[in-house]
Amino acid sequence: MKRVPVILYGAGGVGSALLRQIVHGRDQTASRNNCHFSVVAVTDSKTWQWAVNGLSDEQLLDIVAAKGQNKAVDPQWREAAPAEMQRPSEHGVLDAASEAELENVLVIDVTAADSMESVLKRSLNLGYSVVLANKKPLASPWERASGFFHHPRVRHESTVGGGQPIIATLRYLLDTHDLIYQIEGQMSGTLGYICQRLDAGVAFSTAVREAKANGYTEPDPRDDLGGMDAMRKLLILGRMAGWPFEENNITVESLYAPPMASLSVSEFMDAVAQLDEPMQARVAAAKANEQVLRYVAEVNEQGGAVGLKAIPAASALANLKYISFRTERYDDEPLLIGGKGAGVEMTAAGVMGDMLTLVREVY
Ligand SMILES: NC(=O)c1ccc[n+]([C@@H]2O[C@H](COP(=O)([O-])OP(=O)(O)OC[C@H]3O[C@@H](n4cnc5c(N)ncnc54)[C@H](OP(=O)(O)O)[C@@H]3O)[C@@H](O)[C@H]2O)c1
Missing domain, CATH: 3.40.50.720 (NAD(P)-binding Rossmann-like Domain)
Structure with missing residues (x-):
């Protein structure tokens, strides 16, 4: 033994x-x-x-x-x-x-x-x-x-x-000499939850409070809402794929305004309702085009981005939590790894x- x-x-x-x-x-x-x-x-x-x-x-x-x-x-x-x-x-x-x-x-x-x-x-x-x-x-x-x-x-x-076997899958693709074109997915369970509550017509501040109360967010929800956690995951995948990016190669959309960074957690939780109206306008604009908002992360050899994106409500990415690999072998039909993650x-x-x-x- x-x-x-x-x-x-x-x-x-x-x-x-x-x-x-x-x-x-x-x-x-x-x-x-x-x-x-x-x-x-x-x-x-x-x-x-x-x-x-x-x-x-x-x-x-x-x-x-x-x-x-x-x-x-x-x-x-x-x-x-x-x-x-x-x-x-x-x-x-x-x-x-x-x-x-x-x-x-x-x-x-x-x-x-x-x-x-x-x-x-x-x-x-x-x-x-x-x-x-x-x-x-x-x-x-x-x-x-x-x-x-x-x-x-x-x-x-x-x-x-x-x-989920995301890293193992990427390792397998690289070991078998596939060429990575693009990696994309929803890389924050917390922001995925908030987006689904926005679909249901819940105000942004309520969705954030619910996520915090259910223990889905970090103790300071700005750690999730700021997008840095999703950015780090994307950076890791991009670096594995062979692109030695730095943080500044990844565009990050924060879901709260910069002045809110200096508030205490409880001040922030009070102030977050200021974001309800602009967020509701974005949700409504997406809905008018049969789209929903999702916090999407994507990276290719040019660089990466994490942020809110309006995507077709009927698309797989809107409805399933997965990370997709578009590669030389999986070009027309990307390889998807998904299911329950985190916890x-x-x-x-x-x-x-x-x-x-x-x-x-x-x-
Ligand atoms: N939770 C998830 O679902 C999840 C999913 C994927 C990845 N992760 C990652 O996994 C890690 C742990 O997550 P968690 O949810 O377990 O976090 P957590 O509950 O906050 O636990 C972190 C632990 O690290 C200890 N710690 C902090 N600084 C330390 C140091 N310098 N040396 C030794 N111990 C130290 C803390 O000590 P104290 O107890 O004294 O504070 C605490 O016990 C994080 O990096 C997180 O991003 C978590």
Whole structure:
């Protein structure tokens, strides 16, 4: 049985779901993959738990329970906790792993942190493998991000499509020498939901409030409405396709006006009703032409764009959530990958799939 050490950065929704899947899937992982994931470190933004021989399943489920109650990974942690209870820096976790002479470690980044790039690079230099659901390291300036693309020990299925095999499909097309012409789709589940509520005649501000109340948006809904998350996904797909774009090669339409960026979240939620009338006018103009508004992302070798587009109400893109690949082989009839996407369980399953792929291919 392969015993694979795992360092988990991030124990929020996705990290907790992954821990549950690791623990509850132990028997299947052993019988199907001859593998045992030995989770040696779990960290959040404040603290960590570490055990060189692997935390017990009971400890892992206790961490999930603590995070479910908004506590820290180490529930004893307090703001004024002594230094030994604070999480070491992200690099400190790697120091502990290399001092313990752990080999073939799987490093998982399910944070949404900006600070992970250097940690992931050092992990690769140590001979470890890396799995990301965090898009930010892959969407950083190309000079810094390029080393992660097509690296044999990096996988990132869950960065796009929330667990649907989007990255795997693109990888297959590229591996079999297809030529990518265009990638297109609705890449934000949150904005997809809001657009469908606009179709139903719901005011924009109501749709945003509903999405927030249902937990579909980030805590600050502007993170979704600003289009940056969809832009990062498109940048990742474009870079994989062979176009080393930077952020400024992708046009981004934000659904809120720039002055609203400086408001607090609650001020923004009050102010968002200002956007109802102009949005309603756009919905009505589209409807008059038998069209609907969708937040569409598209990229080709010229560059990319994410933004609201009026598209025929009867078209597949208006009615189904998918990402399409138009390629040399799939030119007249693009290849579509769709279905339910996002949600922490599916995203965590995408991470688990990547972990098992690395175990098969690298270990
Ligand atoms: N949720 C989804 O459906 C979905 C789908 C696709 C991709 N993703 C991506 O997956 C990632 C995780 O999403 P999520 O929904 O699980 O987010 P989340 O609930 O906000 O969890 C993020 C976790 O990362 C921890 N963290 C932040 N900075 C850290 C650092 N420097 N070192 C270690 N841990 C750190 C946070 O700590 P605290 O608990 O102390 O705050 C938290 O536990 C994000 O990048 C997201 O974009 C999510």
